[in-house]
Amino acid sequence: MTFDIVTIFPAMVEAALTAGVVGRAIDRQLLEVVIHDLRDFTTDRHRSVDDVPYGGGPGMVMKPEPIFRALDAISERRGRPVTVLLMSPQGTRFTQGDAERIGSRQHVVLLCGRYEGVDERVRSRVDEELSIGDYVLSGGELPALVVLDAIARYVPGVVGDDQSVAEDSFSRGLLDFPHYTRPAVVGDLRVPDVLLSGNHQEIRRWRKQESLGRTLERRPDLLENATLDDEEREMLRKLQNGSMTELQKGKTK
Ligand code: 4FV
Numbered sequence: 001m002t003f004d005i006v007t008i009f010p011a012m013v014e015a016a017l018t019a020g021v022v023g024r025a026i027d028r029q030l031l032e033v034v035i036h037d038l039r040d041f042t043t044d045r046h047r048s049v050d051d052v053p054y055g056g057g058p059g060m061v062m063k064p065e066p067i068f069r070a071l072d073a074i075s076e077r078r079g080r081p082v083t084v085l086l087m088s089p090q091g092t093r094f095t096q097g098d099a100e101r102i103g104s105r106q107h108v109v110l111l112c113g114r115y116e117g118v119d120e121r122v123r124s125r126v127d128e129e130l131s132i133g134d135y136v137l138s139g140g141e142l143p144a145l146v147v148l149d150a151i152a153r154y155v156p157g158v159v160g161d162d163q164s165v166a167e168d169s170f171s172r173g174l175l176d177f178p179h180y181t182r183p184a185v186v187g188d189l190r191v192p193d194v195l196l197s198g199n200h201q202e203i204r205r206w207r208k209q210e211s212l213g214r215t216l217e218r219r220p221d222l223l224e225n226a227t228l229d230d231e232e233r234e235m236l237r238k239l240q241n242g243s244m245t246e247l248q249k250g251k252t253k
Helices: 010-016 020-027 064-078 096-102 120-125 141-152 162-166 200-218 230-240
Strands: 002-007 032-037 083-093 107-112 128-131
Touching (some): 010 032, 083 096
Parallel strands (some): 002 107
């Protein structure tokens, strides 16, 4: 899978791609990420990428022609249709489902806005406009890195064991269960007994209950689209009518 990122701050993006799972995936050529400096696609000696807004008003707008030239060069280079994603607060909210869906594409281009945003005519070359949340950032670079990271996890081999991607929160639409590691006791904070029991049947049930309980408590909106199995549906019913005893919930005393 290839990612082409178009930005006026290539160094900022470069830095974020050297570490962790994504950095390793790039080193192992499971992913190819090319960062394009938008100023390389300007024609004036000031390498201008923005200009004043028609109709007046504060701030500047990103010029369309440098972006069009960048997209032409990338499509030329990739020789195949590329999926162009524009990061902006006006986009649809990016979800795990989007990450999985876009993860099956071959070539993805991430357009990073700055200033007040891009000239509206740029949208004639955009396949999807994505937002990472209802707040205004100073640029599209961080959203582009968020999207790249989430999608990259669906590329085979990027995440050590693909199992954990399938078990990622939200993959099934539920919040994750609590995670613990050694030591079993820190001060008066103990790891739940069930996790020390070695009883994998009970551990599996406890994790399901915790995941459901957290989702019900913190994000009940997620339950509408969550894919639950029969056991989970039964657990949820009990959780919702409060008939789940503390013991069944595996809560530590
Ligand atoms: C954003 C978001 C975001 C808006 C103006 C960049 C900024 C500036 N992108 N999700 N929230 N973008 O705030 O994706 O051009």
